[in-house]
Amino acid sequence: MALVLFMILLASAGGHIYQYRARRQQQRQLEYAAQKMHRIIAEHTGEKLLIDTDDPSMKAVLREINALLEHNQKTIAAYRKMEISKRRMLANISHDLKTPLTVIQGYIEIILNDANASEEEMKTLLTKTNSKAAELSALIKKFFELSRLDSGDKEIAVSRVNMNELCRRNILGFYDVLTKKALQVKIDLPEDPVYGWGNDEELDRVLHNLLSNAIQYGSEGGVVGLALRSNDQTVFIDVWDQGKGIREPEQDRVFERLYTLEDSRNKAYQGSGLGLTITKRIIEQLGGRIYLESKPYVQTVFTVELKKISF
Incomplete structure (x- = not known):
């Protein structure tokens, strides 16, 4: 009887030790995951969590965390690409608007300052000014059109x-x-x-x-x-x-x-x-x-x- 009781106590102790070790391993995995995620987020690295456990539940959690990290990295990359595109777009907008405006301003200065210009010369300058103004207007219209399409404000009937x-x-x-x-x-x-x-x-x-x-x-x-x-x-x-x-x-x-x-x-x-x-x-x-x-x-x-x- 004493032997049976001893065996039961021994089995119970063994079970507790196994559970303790499992909990400790799980705790270490969670601490590792928390520290690694903190570093990945703080330093914006492209790393993933190491899956080094036999616990099926912990494996599943770590896989999902890695999937979330990958999604986050793709989102950041897309955002950075969009920011670069936006800066390039603003630089190009500035260039494409400035060019016709500079030409228009030059024609107007000539018209205002050249008192000896003939009527025919004035008509030619005004025609060129009007042409550049029309070009500028068309460009602004395109900007507005693209803005409406991007924002979804323009509905197209199909x-x-x-x-x-x-x-x-x-x-x-x-x-x-x-x-x-x-x-x-x-x-x-x-x-x-x-x-x-x-x-x-x-x-x-x-x-x-x-x-x-x-x-x-x-x-x-x-x-x-x-x-x-x-x-x-x-x-x-x-x-x-x-x-x-x-x-x-x-x-x-x-x-x-x-x-x-x-x-x-x-x-x-x-x-x-x-x-x-x-x-x-x-x-x-x-x-x-x-x-x-x-x-x-x-x-x-x-x-x-x-x-x-x-x-």
């Missing part, structure tokens, strides 16, 4: 759009420009009508911008193309050219606010850098997406994807 007609209408709108530049035009539209979810007015703006860019930046290739294709769920509109293209390092940035290519400050390539950003926002609000593929002097193609309406 309805059925005949994509064949949309493409025909927009390429015909550039007939005079294409003829003047002697550009070859390649159009690939299906015989049967293709319908997609969109907005006629906004998609006109999108295609006008893409075709305008293809003509302006891709005219060296001598050809501009427009193609419409689809599958069971999606409509694809391709606008392409065979010009100088966009280098791979710049391809991910062309849709950023006010991003322009290296030579876009040259007169022949000037632009506000807002057109593609606005285009992307419009397509996203229509439930689609836009992307770019470019091989210089082979093919540069912007592809718009929208939801297809099937009957």
Whole structure:
């Protein structure tokens, strides 16, 4: 009887010792996790917690903490990228607003100070001033438009759009420009009508911008193309050219606010850098997406994807 009691006490003591050791190990793990997390947060490091325990519950907790840390690190990285983009955008806004304002101010000073200027000279200066003022007004309008799209203040009504007609209408709108530049035009539209979810007015703006860019930046290739294709769920509109293209390092940035290519400050390539950003926002609000593929002097193609309406 005494032996049995001794064995029971021994087993009980062993159980208590095991539980004590388990609690101590768990406590050490919690202390380690708390100290490591404090250092990670304070020093903004990309470290993770070491999972060195046999306790299934503790393993699960540490895994979830690591997932939270990873999410937090991605959020911080995205925020930093946004801050850099914002600073770059503000610098570009300052440049793009200052340039026409400086020119306008220069013309006005000449008008005010040149008492000997002829009526014809005055008319020329006023015409140039008006042109620069219109350019400035258009730029400010684009800033306002992008602001509304980003904030969600602009609602775009979505309805059925005949994509064949949309493409025909927009390429015909550039007939005079294409003829003047002697550009070859390649159009690939299906015989049967293709319908997609969109907005006629906004998609006109999108295609006008893409075709305008293809003509302006891709005219060296001598050809501009427009193609419409689809599958069971999606409509694809391709606008392409065979010009100088966009280098791979710049391809991910062309849709950023006010991003322009290296030579876009040259007169022949000037632009506000807002057109593609606005285009992307419009397509996203229509439930689609836009992307770019470019091989210089082979093919540069912007592809718009929208939801297809099937009957």
